Amino acid sequence: MSKKHMVIPVFIPHKGCPFDCIYCNQKAISGQTEEMTVEKMYDTIDSHLSTAQGDSFIEIGFYGGSFTGIEDTKQIMFLEAANEYVAQGRIKGIRLSTRPDYINSQILNRLKMYNVKTVELGVQSLDEDVLKTSGRGHGTDDVYKACCLIKENGIGLGIQTMIGLPGSNYEKDLDTARKVVELSPQIVRIYPTLVVRNTYLEKMFNEGSYTPLELEEAVSLCAKLLELYNKNDIKVIRIGLQPTDNINNNFDVVGGPFHPAFRQLVESRLWRDRIENYIKEYSLFKEHDIIIYTDKKYICDIIGQRRGNIEYLKSKYQFKRISIKSIEDLKDEFFIRGL
8 A cells, every 4th residue: 555645735925936927816826825934834844744644755845936936045944944854754855836937957956955856847838829928927948948957857847737828728728738748747737727816817807808718618628638647647636726715716716617626527527538438439329228337436436526427428328327336456447338
């Protein structure tokens, strides 16, 4: 059995960012409005460690801004504090998120000194026009250079992308994912663009110059991206923003495809797509009833939220009955038999 992986998040909202990207309000997104201090950081880490299982693989993660853009003295202050836990053997390493244009050899040498094991780059898109329209302040060349440097220095690479940005579309978002695959990161995060209060994107939304993705569009696209990353052995560690007191409909999210269980919707859609392809390939649409055999760990996703997948398939293919049965140690993830 693999060890439980735990990342203790330390949010440093909007620190180190030279630009205000049109979609960004980090204090609302992170749910943290107060400045982070070393003392608060110690409290956060100790609180998480007190609940950790003894055999967990634990890391500290600096999120919420562009960490390597913070003043050098503050970077070192936070890194030294986190590295104390590494020296004590209480955590295994440190990870952080930053901008592609805030990576160079000198920065990476410093990060290695303090046991930073993974750097996640806020790439968002690999389309030049989309980056420009979103006010990112960097181009695709910065992304490729940063990725190469990180990998050359033996640090794990993570990439964060967004779908539905202004100026983007289905093909551009899919093309970004294909280019991400070519960069061979260890991990990826996928975030649908949300219209967050007190951002320039909210102004565009209110003026009608920006239309966010519908939930159905975002779920369908993310299912395609998840399938692509899965096929290339790239771990997708998050899909959609984590709900907080602020990040919820009728609070700081004023538009866009928000759902508190967004990843579950995506994974269920991926199963629906696979099953539908199987039905077409083996002409099972001619059957009145079908039985789907699978491992029990997949059953909830196959059924879908509120039995959404089952009802969709019954309606589209006029099945009278769809049954799901659990089979342990199944070689394939599922197979279907008609009745």
